[in-house]
Amino acid sequence: MSVLIFVELDEGKIKKSSQEAIFYGAKVAGMMGTAATAVVLGEADSAELATAGRFGATKVLHAADPKLNETNGMAYASVVAAAAQQEGAKVIVLAKSSLADAMAARLAGKLKAGLAANVIDLPQLGDSFRVKRSIYTGKAFAETELTADTKILAIKKNTITPEETDATASVEAFSPALNEGDFGLKVTNTEKATGDVLLPEADLVVSAGRGLKGPENWAIVEDLAKALGAATACSKPVSDLDWRPHHEHVGQTGIKVSPNLYIAAGISGAIQHLAGVNSSKVIVVINKDPEAPFFKSADYGIVGDVFEVLPRLTKAVQAL
Amino acid sequence: MKILVCVTSVPDTTTKITFTDNNTKLNKAGVQFITGPYDDYALARAVELKEQTGASVTVLNVGEADAEPVIRKCLAIGADDAIRVNADPVDAYFVAEQIAAIAKENSYDLILMGRESIDYNGGQVHGIVAEMLGIPSISPVMKLDISGTTAKMTREIEGGKEDLEASLPLVLGCQEPIAEWKIPNMRGIMTARTKPLKVVEPSSRETLTQVVSYELPAPRGAVKMIPADQAETLIQLLRTEAKVI
Structure with missing residues (x-):
């Protein structure tokens, strides 16, 4: 019943936006009286993954299959859906990015989840589950109720300022069966500026x-x-x-x-x-x-x- | 080849957004509605593919009757026919279900749309539609070429781009510079009047999210001007006053 956070790496390190998502997810978990679990896909250094604990995750599920090294929204959605099922997670948090957006949309379809994009504040829990999201390209906000059983929150950068502790998260191997049909896209060339601030x-x-x-x-x-x-x-x-x-x-x-x-x-x-x-x-x-x-x-x-x-x-x- | 282009009818990008009915409705008074700018890129590329390969292009809008001028404009740009699902597009899942239902009936080779609508900026519909159809989705696509049943694409990633290949059918979220926006010519506008525009009722009504109320951002405070010959002062202010560096 934990809150699940989809965490991305850049050059082997947890992305700053993902640190923010972990902190946000841990806050939501605290509000709901449950724990925050992060899920990371692709080969990675366990010591780095354990640093998710500094931002409030108690556990990291690590799907280390090398096939997941290539960022693939379809395959990622299948793995995150499996993680959500294993953890009984009804709230999934991620930081907006080109990969996370592609993953989240498919995940919403798979889990029949209500997805709020560009969330800018912690949710209000009570009789309903409400979040504030940015709409009209930042010209307005919409207080939005998520009525589905499963909820996905895609948070906008600078929604929350993470505070760090010295806690570490336990890292568990996560090896769901991969679906061959998710690997139909062939990446033939990648051009990416390295060393610069994204x-x-x-x-x-x-x-x-x-x-x-x-x-x-x-x-x-x-x-x-x-x-x-x-x-x-x-x-x-x-x-x-x-x-x-x-x-x-x-x-x-x-x-x-x-x-x-x-x-x-x-x-x-x-x-x-x-x-x-x-x-x-x-x-x-x-x-x-x-x-x-x-x-x-x-x-x-x-x-x-x-x-x-x-x-x-x-x-x-x-x-x- | 059959191409479906899904378009949104959205306030012009220069619109000053305001709300009515106790902040529960967009104030449409005086607002000019346009085809979603990203959708316009998708449509332009679809029409180019039609010119190159003889593909058919169908435009689909989930919207109320006031979206019809936008749909007619898409027909004037070169789409062959159009479908309007008669409903307020309130929720991404709801819109995706309408598109998927029509796609299942007509088996399109390519389903194109903008990377996101510029009203709700969710960027979800293409992914949900593809998931419902069990086919790949790619976004944001900035280049698209088709040879036979293979699509060659370039997708933007953070800090760069990636070339991809995949077999049709596909759902793509598009952005510039996939094609140049097209402006309808007089002949296009005349023929658009008689092109088929079918109106259908939604196949389901389920939604997973619901807007409770809207609000506008607080205005920024007054700008603090710094003389150019004291530009260094800015750095001090950013450090000590704004505390951002």
Whole structure:
């Protein structure tokens, strides 16, 4: 009857967003008077998995079949469904990501579960099970009742700030029979930036727009991002012009981010761009045009030339 | 090849969202409804495949009668016919059941839709439909080519992309740059008027979630402006006042 948390790894480590999901799941388990169990798929280091305990999981189910090393939403949904069944879990928690989204939708179909995506707060339990989720791309919230027996909560980044203890979780091997039919997709090539901060995971984001005038000028954006330990992002026109790859595009039709800090340089702030960033805790806007609409949605603003302001900010960060 | 494209009718991306009836209903007054931007990419690619391979393209919308202008526009862009399931699309599971029921009757080779609707942003319907049909689902797909019964696709992953191959039938959640949005021409608009648009009643009524009420985010406080020649002050404020670095 535990709360089950789907946990993802990146380069062998539990993702930050998954740590948040574990902490959230453990809180829900506490509210329900039960324990939190994490489930991890693919080969992984047991010592790393035991760190799920620091965020409140008492147990980690580890499905270590090498066939699960390839991230496959279909196969993952089957394994997580088996884990939910074994644990009698009626609440399943995960952090939104491209893999988790694909997995969760299939899981909802399999378990006939009510799924709330972009959950931004702990549930309210009582006569009903209610969560608040972000809708209209961050322009509104919907208090939503989950009426199905099984519930899946896909939490948005920065929903909760994890507190760590020094507890460790017990790691148990989990080996459900894999379904051959789940492996019909063949991955022929993967291109992934390594060593960089993943944009959807980042606490700090430095983003730039057409005001940078060309892809050759991105060094000043990257320098500030590097000094801060931030991810880089861009506006839709920049991605459309191929100055930057599409996986950096934030906005209505790109990635939606909710970092602690979003710095926008040379982005005017069209409503479609705001939709992708409006859940950021603090927004800084740097633009030479004092009339740029983005200033109305910012916490801090600098009217100035990005080619002068960004290097000054980088120096100031380096001097900290 | 038979392609089904599922489309949503959603408020234009520039809409200022407000609610009525004690925050239990979207205030539709003055709101322009459009085809979901992601759905529009799916439709554009379907129409390209039709032009290349002679596929048939059916548009499906789960929505009330006020969604019909959006459906007619999809027909004007190049879909052959349309089906509207006459119901308010209140819940992902409910919508998926309607789509799956129609897909079971007509056995499509490809079911395309946007990666998510821009009203509820759930991004679930493609996965649930595929699960109901027992076929693979892939999302978000940014490139799609078909040769014979094999689909070659590129999917966006965090920090990159992945090339994939799979056999039809498939359910795909689409996003840019799978195709360029298409604008209907006059001939398309004229012929769309007489293309078949079948209205059917929902095959089931079950929902698994229910919105209790809506609310708007609290407005941000006033922006604090920092002179450009004191840009360094910003870093201090982010550290000591906002406490984010």
